[in-house]
């Protein structure tokens with residue numbers, strides 16, 4: 488009998504248990520910043536930058552105001568702008584495509600691999616192969632634009648195929664800006680993502696595996712010159728202060744956020760492990776409930792360490808299932824209901840409904856289930872039982 492234990496509440500995410508567990512430490516860290524009254528680019532920021540960079544296998548960390556600003560400033564550091572194009576995945580959070588357009592460049596949205604929801608590396612190689620190589624660079628034959636960078640996304644906490652992506656990047660001389668906003672600690676064949684390409688962009692938005700008490704983000708890089716450009720762009724492009732060779736912005740992370748993140752960072756590996764345990768529990772429970780014909784559970788690529796920022800299933804009749812789960816007390820979300828190539832604001836790019844068919848299919852089938860570390864087994868079981876019950880009744 489599904490739901491034999493009665494109705495339960497399982498929120499998609501509840502940050503309160505994490506705060507309760509670390510309250511003393513977190514409160515002390517915030518009060519310490521208050522006591523010093525040093526709010527901007529102080530010792531907490533510098534320490535966090537060093538810790539996160541080392542964790543990602545990168546030499547430099549540049550603390551920023553958000554993950555979105557990390558993507559934006561990475562594009563700015565390469566001087567990408569009008570006439571340029573950046574290749575990315577159509578199935579991602581809006582910021583990935585939005586930042587490319589905001590610097591004046593043209594996003595090129597490619598389809599995803601249906602297995603891991605990440606940029607299909609075969610399509611990427613095909614697209615780049617169809618471009619025209621000239622002395623000045625690589626040009627899109629259809630638009631005349633110059634391809635300037637690749638921006639793969641590690642969606643849900645699972646790595647894109649970084650071997651294949653780095654091979655074509657090297658072949659065509661293009662930098663790789665990793666959107667690792669959902670993927671701090673994700674590994675591709677033993678290497679942490681964000682530290683694999685030229686610049687890795689992290690987000691500390693509260694729903695990410697390492698979340699601040701508000702907005703925050705970071706760029707990591709192994710390149711000394713890029714690191715210094717990013718640091719200068721973060722403070723309006725002033726170097727020295729009040730002398731501007733470039734136009735930057737205010738992209739700084741707050742000292743108080745850095746202090747909070749440093750406390751939380753010490754627990755990040757434990758939280759990853761708890762999310763992985765929850766994912767394994769879901770996998771086993773769905774297998775036991777024999778829902779395989781209806782519910783496709785996430786598949787981790789061999790050699791990839793998935794950190795499960797989201798546990799996303801694919802199901803038929805997704806919207807009705809979502810409503811039903813809501814009625815039964817289970818919080819879910821759709822990441823994302825509209826692929827970027829179909830967003831109204833990108834209509835000027837000229838994509839058509841048949842383009843990126845896998846991204847379009849995913850948008851109609853994906854559903855993120857509660858996966859946060861503090862969930863109890865009985866809650867996970869309730870989610871699976873409720874889903875099995877929904878399809879059993881049909």
Ligand SMILES: *Cc1c(COP(=O)(O)O)cnc(C)c1O
Pocket residue numbers: 553554555556579580582583640666668669689690691692702703704
């Ligand atoms: C969260 C997220 C971002 C943006 O990060 P913010 O910190 O919210 O600005 C960018 N890309 C992806 C894939 C994300 O999930």
